[in-house]
Amino acid sequence: MIRTLLASAALATLAMPAFAGAEAEALIASTATRISDPAKGHQAFSQSIDVPTVARFTLGKYANRISDDERQRFTAAFDNFLTRSFRKHNDDFANSKVEVIGSTDRSATDSIVETRVTPADGDEKTVRWRVVERSGEWKVVDVEVLGLWLAIEQRAQIAAIMDKPRATIDDAIDALNS
Template identity: 60%
Template sequence: MLRALIASTALGLMALPAMAGPEAEAVIEGAAKHISDPEKGRETLRKSMDLNSVANFTLGKYARRVSDEDRARFAEAFETYLLGSFEDQRDKFRDAEITVIGSKDRTPKDSIVETRVARPGEDPQTVRWRVIEKNGEWRVVDVEVLGLWLAIEQRAQIAAIMDRPRATIDDAIKALNS
């Protein structure tokens, strides 16, 4: 349940050489406008997130141990999982107000953008987004909700599966599909 909430939050939202903040913040601000739109929400996620990088990060040490074909199959299953989680939770963001509070640059190409998500009748929640510039484009690679970073949490869960004796990439894919 918590994993689905974190995944759906991550999916709903999505350089200057010395200061990444404004461009990184713009990615999140732009994606927040379309979070609950049934037509634009899914496409916004694809454009705002670097899904292949997140999938490879999630595989951790196993990304180097599987074939290119298996890595591609995992990335496809991971994208389906994230987009499905978003679809399941999209209505929770229909009337949410998402405000960019600011950002902290880790490097000129790596920034953490902090947002406040206010839903009617609920206390506001802080959500942090890790946004990285790659090939001239800023993309979301992780999101933190309730103190948990999505990609880091997913990586731990996939490692727990893959660390089992005789586990294969198919076991990890099956976990994402269930």
């Protein structure tokens, strides 16, 4: 009986997934350091985000209702939107101290990393980053600041546009570009 119990425990340990935390935290720590560089912050931010995945998520139920060309145009507009948003809020990160506080693993390939961002003015903010691993590479798929998750918020806004009668993907693209 004890042998069976030990064997079961050993098998359960082997079947448990690896935790994402350490790799996810390392990605955010590295990205955060690079983002705080006023000259190169945007590039670091762009390289760390899985824009096609986030854009597809943002489209929600409409992702499968549009053509590949429309999806590509939306993704490009979404990438430009993210770039403008980062530049608009660049001061929140430029020359800031970004400290990884910890992480919560949702699975072996999905983690929420919590950071404390302290700008020069000392107005500390908590920023959470959802990171996922696909094909051996970790990427950011959402960022939460002041209680709002960017991708989730954008998804609601795009749905509100696309749910209107006779709305097209061009309406959603126009909203991202304005």
